Amino acid sequence: MIDWTRVEELKQEVGEDDFSEVVDLFLEEVEETITRLKQTPDLSQLEEDMHFLKGSALNLGFEQFSTLCQAGETAAAAGGAETINLPEIFTSYDGSKAEFLKGGPGT
Numbered sequence: 001m002i003d004w005t006r007v008e009e010l011k012q013e014v015g016e017d018d019f020s021e022v023v024d025l026f027l028e029e030v031e032e033t034i035t036r037l038k039q040t041p042d043l044s045q046l047e048e049d050m051h052f053l054k055g056s057a058l059n060l061g062f063e064q065f066s067t068l069c070q071a072g073e074t075a076a077a078a079g080g081a082e083t084i085n086l087p088e089i090f091t092s093y094d095g096s097k098a099e100f101l102k103g104g105p106g107t
Contacts, residue, residue, distance in 0.1 A: 001092075002062060027097065030093065046072070050076055050084070053093075061100075068089045
């Protein structure tokens with residue numbers, strides 16, 4: 001679910017001191033997007049939202065979440081925004097976040 005190697009790379013890129021700030025910003029921005037999608041998903045903006053979530057997830061090593069967002073982005077780009085399983089994406093984020101916050105190798 002989490003690519004711990006990517007997490008370590010990010011830690012080295014931004015430095016130990018700034019890492020928690022980067023994580024906090026990531027979680028805040030992703031949760032703002034997810035909250036908006038849960039309340040009023042705008043199908044016309046779903047491709048952009050999925051792209052943002054995918055990129056954010058990749059940066060922090062949320063592998064499964066990024067894969068689902070990639071699939072959502074692809075579906076939206078092909079005109080199938082209504083086929084995206086948003087609840088599955090939300091559940092994946094929640095599970096990834098929980099695993100990440102528990103910590104893993106090197107954290």
